[in-house]
Amino acid sequence: MSDTSEIGAAGRQLHLGAILEGVGADHSSWLDPELPGNASIDIGWYIDNARLAEAAKFDLVFVVDSPYITPDTAPHFLNRLEPLTLLSAVAATTSRIGLVGTLTTSYWEPYNVARQFGSLDQISRGRAGWNVVTTGLEGAARNYGREEHFDHKVRYARAREFVDVVQGLWDSYEDDAFPRDRQAGLFLDKRKQHRLDHKGEHFAVAGPLALSRSQQGQPVIFQAGDSSEGRNLGAAIAEGTFTSAQDFETGHAYYVDLKARATALGRNPDLIKILPGLVPIIADTDEEAQVIAQAAQGALDIDKLLVQLGRAFNYHDFSQYDLDAPFPNLSGVTLNSYKGHAESIIRRAQENRLTLREAAYRFGQWRLDFVGSPETIANEIERWFTGRAADGFLLRVTRPRDFALFRERVVPILQARGLFRTDYAYDTLRGHLGLPVPKNRYASREREAQAIAAE
Structure with a gap:
């Protein structure tokens, strides 16, 4: 089924995600009287906003995370729910929107991560995504029994192997491994269960994982590193990247660089969706929005x-x-x-x-490039999209009024221009993003062997 929002000769579709940030990753959002003071630990707040994003046909909601705080850390980071637990609750109360959570490769084990994200993918019927991070804050080491944080290069080498192992575990069962034939008494076709037996520089994992694949095959892999090592990792493994480009020129340079790195590795660059963060200031007119922006700047x-x-x-x-x-x-x-x-x-x-x-x-704050009337915001989004500085955006969601203005006044303009879907055409996150279902590696090898034998 083709998506109703595909546009242009290249068939590109704008993608929108919502970063659910509770009381905010800055130091002022929590002051909004319309925002519950406990939003970051209130599952009802997350469910309500995920449903609003789903009603607006967003591709996904995204939950960020990090395993270290200080007394000066921003309010949302000080007191928030763990992503996988949170997203499992959201999965049971939504039906179409993608569910993406952050989890570090530096302080977990591949088997645990494969099982957790695989479970979220089954619970949500194919809507899970994993934002792969290596943990930037050195203080995290002492929360996991280490005196020192992993060196930057080691973190990324470990992350690459970690993802390879997790994806291998996700393929433990071929898609038809469970005939569940009651008459024959056959629950599992043992030939279609596969051990991984991975032994690498950082991990040794036998497998198999005690979980089958979902409708989308495997959770979607996201990544957010901006260093050279981070970009190399994204080019190698990511199906989506989250960026914090400060302006159009920076965004375009990142877009070109990352897609070139992916092409050099033999990957199709169109199958990596680049999604910068977005914090628009919206008002009826450009002049009103600028006044709001200036007042916010002055209050910092x-x-x-x-x-x-x-x-x-x-x-x-x-x-x-x-x-x-x-x-x-x-x-x-x-x-x-x-x-x-x-x-x-x-x-x-x-x-x-x-x-x-x-x-x-x-x-020290989110950029304020997107300031103006709904029409102006839509124009800027379109400029970034058509100018290849972005494949879509991640909207920061905290203050209720700001989210409502974007959903109710900007999204309809994007839809009217044919840039964004008016309804979902798919049930999975891969479907929303235009990504193929990955073939099970063992089933593919078997088919290749059969084809060779038949020649």
């Missing part, structure tokens, strides 16, 4: 912005520097955290000769 707390800026540098303390001096020399600061993001901040601060204060306002 510089101390909290410095904390957010420091997070990319493993919560480095930027308060020790002169705010109006040039961005400080961080040559002695470890970048074994969010390396790609930290390097980008340093490079852009130096190129633009930013003071620390200017860098805090630019990088």
